[in-house]
Amino acid sequence: MENVKFSFPGKVAVVTGSAAGLGRAMAVQFAKAGANVAICDLKEELAKETEKLCQAEGVKAKFYKLNITDEEMVAKVKDEIVADFGTVDILVNNAGVTTAPGKMGPPMSMIDVPEWKRLVGVNLIGTVTVTKAFAPIFKEKKAGKIVNISSQAAYAPAAAMPHYNASKLAIVSYTQSCSVELGKSNVNVNAVCPGFIFTNMYVGAGQELIDRYPQIFGSCKTEEDVVKRLAANTSLGRPQKPEDIAYAVLFLCSDAASEITGNAVIVDSGGIRR
Secondary structure: OOOOOOOOOOOEEEEEOOOOHHHHHHHHHHHHOOOEEEEEEOOHHHHHHHHHHHHOOOOOEEEEEOOOOOHHHHHHHHHHHHHHHOOOOEEEEOOOOOOOOOOOOOOHHHOOHHHHHHHHHHHHHHHHHHHHHHHHHHHHHOOEEEEEEOOHHHHOOOOOOHHHHHHHHHHHHHHHHHHHHHHOOOEEEEEEEEOOOOOHHHOOHHHHHHHHOHHHHOOOOOHHHHHHHHHOOOOOOOOOOHHHHHHHHHHHOOHHHOOOOOOEEEEOOOOOOO
16 A cells, blocks of 8 residues: 555644654654644654654654643643644644553453543543644634544453543544534544554553463464454454554545544454444
8 A cells, every 4th residue: 555645735734642653654644745744742762763754755844742631731832833833734633542551351440540540531631632722723724634543442342441442432422522513613523443553552461461361362472463363353354554544544634535524434454344
C-alpha cells in the first residue's frame, strides 16, 4: 500500500501521542502529504525523531511537550501552536495508555480504582481536554477535521481489560456527540479503531498475556507473536502496520470523506466485522 497518496498542502495537523508507534506514522504520513505537523507528546527524545522525519519531507514540523491530562498545559500548547502555525486544520487525538503491568483481570479485584482512574483519565478525559481546547478554532473558521483514536477493543468486551475497553468505547460515544455539535460548524468528527499492531503498548502486556493465558498464547515466543496470534482469527488473518491506521486517519481528514462524520472506522483485518 506504499502507493497510497493524499494531499494536504499547507494544512496544519496536530497529532497527540506522536513520538512513536501509530502517532509517528500518522505525523509522517501527513508530512508526506504536504501538511505541516505539530507533534505533541511527553517523550521528548522520540518526539524529536518524529519531528526530524517530518521535516525531511519538506514541511514545517515542531515538537511540543504535552500532557493531555493537564488542562492548563493543553491550553498553553494550543496557543503556542496557533502562534507558530497561524491556525489548525486537523486534530488527531491519538495519545493514550494501556493496562499497567499486573493490572489485568480477572478477577476484577486485580484492577483497582486508581488504575481505572488512570486509564479513563488519559484515554477519555485527555481526549476531551484536548478537543475542548481546539474546538473553538474549528468553530470560528467553520471548517476542520477531528479524528479520535479508539480501538477494536471497544467492541470486544473481555474480562482481562474492562477498564481499557470501557475507555475506548467511551471515546466512540464522545466522538458521536461531538459530531452533532461541531457538525453545525462544518467540522467532521470521526474515530478510528485500530486492531492488532505491535507497538510499545504491547511491551509487558504481551508477556503478561503469555503468562496468564498459556492455553491461548503458550506457543508465543515473543510479544510480537502475541499480536500475530490475536490477529490470526480475523477475516484476513494478519496484523496491521502503523501505516494502515495512518491511511484511515488521512482518508477521514481528506475531502473524499467530507460527508463522513460521527463514525468509527475499524481497521483490524476483519476481527470485529460490524
